[in-house]
Amino acid sequence: MTEHTPHPDLAPPASAVGFVGWLRSNLFSSPWNTVLSLFSIYILYLAIPPIISWAFLESTWIGDTREACADTAGACWVFVKVRMDQFMYGFYPESEYWRINLAFGLLIVLGIPLFIKRFQHKGKLAAFILVFYPIIAFQLFSGGNFGLEHVETSRWGGLSLTLVLAGVGIVASLPLGVVLALGRRSQMPIVKSVCVVFIEFWRGVPLITVLFMSSVMLPLFLPEGTNFDKLLRAMIGIALFQSAYMAEVVRGGLAAIPKGQYEAAEALGLSYWKSMGLIILPQALKLVIPGIVNTFIALFKDTTLVLIIGLFDLLAIIQQAFADPDWLGFSIEGYVFAASIFWIFCFGMSRYSMALEKKLHTGHAR
């Protein structure tokens, strides 16, 4: 009888691991790859240093007037600095800025426990935020009660308006999208056709048309004297429009859940809504997190379109500032600033979705 001695584990060759190994396999694995790598490095060399020098090294940050930037070759961030309040708060009265700050601060404070692992009452807190926070925030923004000065929605603007539009759009479009997706897969012909028509209608028209219709056409059909807030109409338009996209994303997730999951839920005696809420949707939504966040990001950026109906979101208010005769010629700084703000929020959402996916991953796929 021969005895089997297991072969000992050896360390891999040095050229296959570590930094050298990484370079070898990723940048210089073949002649063609080497050429491409060197070319890309050259392009980066051409592009990056001028950008850094324009934005940071040669830029001006200090001062209050355009004279401060008279002899700089780089960016004049003074323009952005001077206009910062307006970019953040729009035409909101300066003495009332604290109300907007308080509203967003409150949301952050309320939201923090949701990210603390040990916090027990996440569901209750989330429900509280969803139900009561909008009321509180609206009171703060709009005023009119509790001795707060009333501020017309037409004076709201800047980043705070962008966040309000996006926040309302996101919070409203997800549940609406879920309901539409379920409806579209329903066995009931009427429910199904209503959902199909709704989704296909909203997906078939451009958002600009929706906003334009809501602000210009809708008042024509409403009885004389009914005044329906323009911002509210824009919010409803955005929410309905994005919910149609959301519905299709969610439907993709629902279709990916194996039939066995539906059957197991049914066999245990769960009703339709319970099996959807407890079994199917948690899995389906988890599956389409990238698609959902994609839609959120699109929604966030699409809020800039409200400028065509005369609402001054972040981008609109920056563009409006270009027309200031004191600050002509600083549009690049303005656009770069707008782009960075949008990028920070969108990138944040994207990273959060990745973290969420990782957290919700439970062992192997089915």
Place this chain on the structure above:
Amino acid sequence: MSESENASGKMQVSDDVTIELRGVHKWYGQFHVLKDINLNVHRGERIVICGPSGSGKSTMIRCINRLEEHQQGRIIVDGTELTDDVKHIDQVRREVGMVFQHFNLFPHLTVLENCCLAPIWVRKMPRREAEAAAMKYLEKVKIPEQAKKYPGQLSGGQQQRVAIARSLCMNPNIMLFDEPTSALDPEMIKEVLDTMIELAESGMTMLCVTHEMGFAKTVANRVIFMDGGEIIEENEPNEFFNNPRSDRTKLFLSQILQH
């Protein structure tokens, strides 16, 4: 299991009929899957259903908890007739447990949550009570130590035992098994069959679609052979295996018992 235990097990079968299928027909579109199925299942009876694939055996047991709808005839389970009435369907599903070929555990919930879900949401049992009951059944299927894991982290055999425990947590009167060992690696079949045998000994009414003829011989009171949507033959296991009456049964048995 010894012969005497087997016999005493069989004596638990009572006279009252718990499942009754009368003249059941079903079509998938134009295809006639079930043709005039008549079957009475008594309380405590263990029935094994076998037959070639496409013979309608899975469809038949799936009609018993209305995962499939029959178009003609009557199905009465525990005194409740299955009709379009959702209340009746829910009533039946609460009393009938089902184990699937592909386990169908809920992958986003832990083993314990899988087991507690239906008792909490359907039977309105307090969570603590449901968890205690679930642990009892997980012990019965011999995997209490996996309670906090997710199904994806378990082997096929363990998953199927969890699926059995999940069904038992609803305290069903009847258990349906739809090819419970067909998707398993050979070395895991035994652990699942052992669990099923134990369940059979406890007097549960069981309908099993399976090709495990050893299991049929040990625990079944009756073996049913189906082909082409019809019940061709039914008999107690000894007679069924040793003296099959129809040629179709003989051919089927010779093919599956050859090896």
